Amino acid sequence: MREGKVLMRALRLSTSQLNIFRYTSDKKKKRRIIGNVIGLLILFAMLMAFCISMSIGYGKIGLSYAIPVLSALLISGMAFVLTLFKTNGYLFAFREYDMLISLPFKARTVAGCKFLSMYIDSMPWFMSISLAMMIGYGVYESVAIWVYPLWIVLSMVLPVIPMLIASFIGFIIARISAGFKKTNIVQVILTIIFILFMFSLRFIIDDLIRNDKVEATLYKASQITDDVAGYYLPAKWFVNAVRDGSLLSIILLALVSVVLFILLFSIVGHSYIRINSALKSHASSRKYKMTSQKSRSVISTIAFKEYRRMIGSPNYLINAGMGIILSLVVSLIFLILGMDWVIDKVMKGAPLDAASLTPAIPFIVFLFTGMIATTAWTPSLEGKNVWIIRSLPLEMKKVYQGKMLFNFLLFAPATALSIILICISARASILDSVLYVILGIALVAYSTCWGCVCGIRHMTLDWENDVDVIKKGTATLIYMLPNMIVVMGLIVLSVFLGMRMSHVLLSLILIVIALLLALLSYVRVMKLAKKEGTGNG
Amino acid sequence: MSEKVILEIKHYSKSYKGDVKAVDDVSLSVQSGDIYGFIGHNGAGKSTTIRAIVGVLDFTEGEILIDGHSVKDEPMECKKVTAYIPDNPDLYENMTGIQYLNFIADVFNIDVKTREARIKKYADLFELTSALGDLISSYSHGMKQKVAIISALIHEPKLLVLDEPFVGLDPKATFKLKEIMHELCSKGTAVFFSTHVLDVAEKLCNKVAIIKQGRIVQTGTMEEITKGHSLEETFLEAEE
Numbered sequence: 110m111r112e113g114k115v116l117m118r119a120l121r122l123s124t125s126q127l128n129i130f131r132y133t134s135d136k137k138k139k140r141r142i143i144g145n146v147i148g149l150l151i152l153f154a155m156l157m158a159f160c161i162s163m164s165i166g167y168g169k170i171g172l173s174y175a176i177p178v179l180s181a182l183l184i185s186g187m188a189f190v191l192t193l194f195k196t197n198g199y200l201f202a203f204r205e206y207d208m209l210i211s212l213p214f215k216a217r218t219v220a221g222c223k224f225l226s227m228y229i230d231s232m233p234w235f236m237s238i239s240l241a242m243m244i245g246y247g248v249y250e251s252v253a254i255w256v257y258p259l260w261i262v263l264s265m266v267l268p269v270i271p272m273l274i275a276s277f278i279g280f281i282i283a284r285i286s287a288g289f290k291k292t293n294i295v296q297v298i299l300t301i302i303f304i305l306f307m308f309s310l311r312f313i314i315d316d317l318i319r320n321d322k323v324e325a326t327l328y329k330a331s332q333i334t335d336d337v338a339g340y341y342l343p344a345k346w347f348v349n350a351v352r353d354g355s356l357l358s359i360i361l362l363a364l365v366s367v368v369l370f371i372l373l374f375s376i377v378g379h380s381y382i383r384i385n386s387a388l389k390s391h392a393s394s395r396k397y398k399m400t401s402q403k404s405r406s407v408i409s410t411i412a413f414k415e416y417r418r419m420i421g422s423p424n425y426l427i428n429a430g431m432g433i434i435l436s437l438v439v440s441l442i443f444l445i446l447g448m449d450w451v452i453d454k455v456m457k458g459a460p461l462d463a464a465s466l467t468p469a470i471p472f473i474v475f476l477f478t479g480m481i482a483t484t485a486w487t488p489s490l491e492g493k494n495v496w497i498i499r500s501l502p503l504e505m506k507k508v509y510q511g512k513m514l515f516n517f518l519l520f521a522p523a524t525a526l527s528i529i530l531i532c533i534s535a536r537a538s539i540l541d542s543v544l545y546v547i548l549g550i551a552l553v554a555y556s557t558c559w560g561c562v563c564g565i566r567h568m569t570l571d572w573e574n575d576v577d578v579i580k581k582g583t584a585t586l587i588y589m590l591p592n593m594i595v596v597m598g599l600i601v602l603s604v605f606l607g608m609r610m611s612h613v614l615l616s617l618i619l620i621v622i623a624l625l626l627a628l629l630s631y632v633r634v635m636k637l638a639k640k641e642g643t644g645n646g
Numbered sequence: 647m648s649e650k651v652i653l654e655i656k657h658y659s660k661s662y663k664g665d666v667k668a669v670d671d672v673s674l675s676v677q678s679g680d681i682y683g684f685i686g687h688n689g690a691g692k693s694t695t696i697r698a699i700v701g702v703l704d705f706t707e708g709e710i711l712i713d714g715h716s717v718k719d720e721p722m723e724c725k726k727v728t729a730y731i732p733d734n735p736d737l738y739e740n741m742t743g744i745q746y747l748n749f750i751a752d753v754f755n756i757d758v759k760t761r762e763a764r765i766k767k768y769a770d771l772f773e774l775t776s777a778l779g780d781l782i783s784s785y786s787h788g789m790k791q792k793v794a795i796i797s798a799l800i801h802e803p804k805l806l807v808l809d810e811p812f813v814g815l816d817p818k819a820t821f822k823l824k825e826i827m828h829e830l831c832s833k834g835t836a837v838f839f840s841t842h843v844l845d846v847a848e849k850l851c852n853k854v855a856i857i858k859q860g861r862i863v864q865t866g867t868m869e870e871i872t873k874g875h876s877l878e879e880t881f882l883e884a885e886e
Binding site: 111112115116118119122123124125128129132133134135204205206207208210211212213214215216382383385386387390571573 | 662697700701702703704721722725726728730732735736737738739740741742745749750752753754755779780781783784
């Protein structure tokens, strides 16, 4: 217990922005911390606004009783996904592993404390959802005063179980990968297979629940959340506790969370050193024979460096590759099962056909391929190796051009291919298809440049492990969240406008807008790069 | 000086993925008061051995005992009496030097008075006291190395394990570290360290082991190994 407290205190201090702010004498660093905090606060506010508007929507149509279910499922889903992506690099193969394990800490204490630290780091996200939903619920249901503190406390407990489940899956993946020679590749493949399985599970669950034939889409959505909560017990316990004050549900939620925590880290503790030894060690073949070498331009050599960096890091590979794989899987589903089938599955009977959805094709694909931009994290990812770039006679603009080239080459072909496949499925005209491909590529150009703006402006070089910048970095979050919300809005808007104007004209307008945004972002990157000069200042 | 065995490695082997044996059947014994040098070229298996000793690296073949306890079966007992300084210490960069040292002191449950005295003693010795309030991220490599050394000495270990400890240290700090090693040994601590700096090893160590491609090729007291030659000559001969 004592050792756990000591370690927790150290882990919190070592990641505390306040601690850095307090003790650094670097004014630039202080300004960056303030910028990061403001950026995060804006994101939390956006998430809260999104959740409040959702709860108002539920309240307006008389479904406010379903808000606790929705809140529980949103928090649980977010906790599960965030943890699954962070497990490697946070629980396993983290940078200070040697230092911590050489100290007299039990392996399960180290793993448990790392988990708790991850839980505390994610808490503002969960609470943003929870508080917003609580306000909506409180206003529409005029709940008793005791509901509020109970809601807040249980919202803190609610993410524990999904986080533990995700950690266990991460542990299984790490354990299996540890037995293979190519640990990283096996880990990436297993993670992607699992995520695709989860992705398909959503359709299976929907299919099971669809049997009740409820008529109205919104009522159906509420019915679905209620039904899912029926399957997912922690959400059910949360709902019973805040709706009816069920003491049994409160005890069950708390008890199961604690028992699962102890159980998981007892299991993990047993093979923790073995897994980390395997994940952190790399065999060298020493079979290289000097062969003829190739020369590249500076920009393409930086792009190639990014490629090598990506395949050397499971976190990088999974986060960058997931959007591409999902976009290709989705487009293949469109192609094989037909657009009408997908519309029927996703829209649950809403009055929409393939023709009206076609203007949204580039945005549907971009929702996946534009979900992240590697340029949002690659400036920070230089980390301690930043001296390599900065000590070379390189203009920073060329460095960023190289990073942008890599991102563009990574996402543009997948975007184009996915759009073509969906266009075939939607039987779009050749002209429309060509314009959608151009629009998709223009969107990738924009995301590449805008990601780079975020990446430079919120660059953090003193990170503990690459998850800190790839998954948790302010630049990534500032790029990702608004982008997702805006793209979802654009899907709806393009369908709406497509019903009122020529698809060709609409596509041309959108292409011009996307290219303009890309150009503006590119100019901004060049300005920021100029500020950095050769990187020596 | 007592003759108690502090570190005993028995037939330790470690294979990485691909079945290449990084370390093959290593056996050696370090007694209290020994300054034991572990010498080998890059990739010979020094760090693989050291990381297994301090419990960081899992292994399946052989046995490593520290103060009579098995690293595999009683890791906590071993770690309580061991201190480890890696070649490139990954400290918590966002802590100040003093915060980090307090963390280590808390881990070993060192009372406030003792920790203050020890931190002051070693920080003054390495001329680091004035920088202890700064973030570790602002330190040079040598300063980080000094913090790692102080943190290792804070609980007066029975076994001090160092991986290339002199890399990055300035000449004065190198001299001080050598003095500290002698002082610790006179109190009965065993020091086990890897190095490339052969003349330092020759002057500092009473025992030495030379490792080549994962196998110990020579081991014993300095006199037994060198037989009147320099350690450099002996090492190069062993490498051929």
